[in-house]
Amino acid sequence: MRVMLIGGGGREHCLAWKISQSPLLEELICCPGNVGISSLARCLPVKETDLDGLLEVALQEKIEMVVVGPEAPLALGIKDHFAEKGIPVFGPGREGAKLESSKTWAKDLMSACSIPTAAYAVFQEEKEALNYVKKKGVPIVIKADGLAAGKGVTVAKSMEEASIALHNLFTKKVFGDAGKKVVIEDCLEGEEVSVLAVTDGKDIIILPSAQDHKAAWEGDKGPNTGGMGADSPAPVLSKELEQQVREQVFLPLLAGLEQRNIDYKGVIYAGLMVNKGILNVLEFNVRFGDPETQVIIPRLQSDLLELIVAASSGKLSDVSLRWTSDHALCVVLASGGYPAEYKTGYPVSGLETIRKVEKLLVFHAGTAFEKEKVVTAGGRVLNIVGTGSTLKEAYQNAYRGVGMIHFQDLYFRRDIGFKALPSSERMCSK
């Protein structure tokens, strides 16, 4: 099978790594790809949002399956665009992608399907929004409706913070049209967990849980990032809770999508808040998570491409997945300063050494080749993934790997996995 993968981050490197192991694969093409992916796939410099450019490549390369990493191409309707030429895309069409691309749409759907989620109201006017916040009090959560690269949400702890957030959205229009509508919702407490599932529209397979670490600094402090690390499985998601996620979230969601004639084949990612055994949905994403993928997929023993093909052709019921009982833990190595300003272009050393170590995987995100040497080229630079039969072992392996990599301004969190790891089992290598 000739497969095209879209994207160029750590998530896509991990997907490329797994797909390239499939006996079904004839050739893997990646647009645009990255340094890590370039040793697994043929990378072509087409932007992920250039749907026409991507379609041209797909036709030329006789692509039989398209796997989309990031949300933007799905929100733009890549599925519908490629369907006109008969090229299957693993993921929802434009309508289904609204689950992620419009928070109001998603909240309205959750509410119509009785999926547990925080109480909310939608506003298109700053004054009304501010009055609502005054009535409700703080803490309160303010969300831009559209895609905002993970920066559109403010958990406001004071009235001042809330009014600044509303002013930024409505008057300064910092997110442009994505902030035309604003969701204001009750602030929930608890522990966050990501649950990803694959569906063919009828059946659903829930993947092992994972926990992201969004905040830039240790102890979940500091600004939100694309994710500083992850571990899987997340102990907070007990067997009973997983059953609840199936019954209270995924099944009603699938029924709701079907009722609206939305053909959804792909990944559904539920971001959940769990508090004393009670779960609420914070948001849905319509694709694999980053960095959750980097800790979930290495634990998958079955063929990922076979799963993707089965889901895309409505035959998910034929598939049963095998998983290792291993734990996996991912530490993101970032450029100092990220998610605010940072410098790039620094040489990365240690990649050769780390490659030879067992139970360690490295997925590239923001790297580039400069005179045949790997240099830093983004905020999140590398993902170091350790595996092991216990969380402690995965944790130790990952941080041992972290100690092997060097570049100027290297920054990482030392507490990935700590929510699940007793303090007696922690150490750090740097």
Ligand SMILES: Nc1ncnc2c1ncn2[C@@H]1O[C@H](COP(=O)(O)OP(=O)(O)O)[C@@H](O)[C@H]1O
């Ligand atoms: N209702 C809520 N209560 C408390 N925290 C929230 C709530 N909604 C979102 N958050 C926090 O904000 C983060 C981002 O919100 P989310 O809805 O996932 O948007 P996005 O990922 O698109 O930025 C969440 O991971 C969570 O930490």
Ligand SMILES: [Mg+2]
């Ligand atoms: Mg989120």
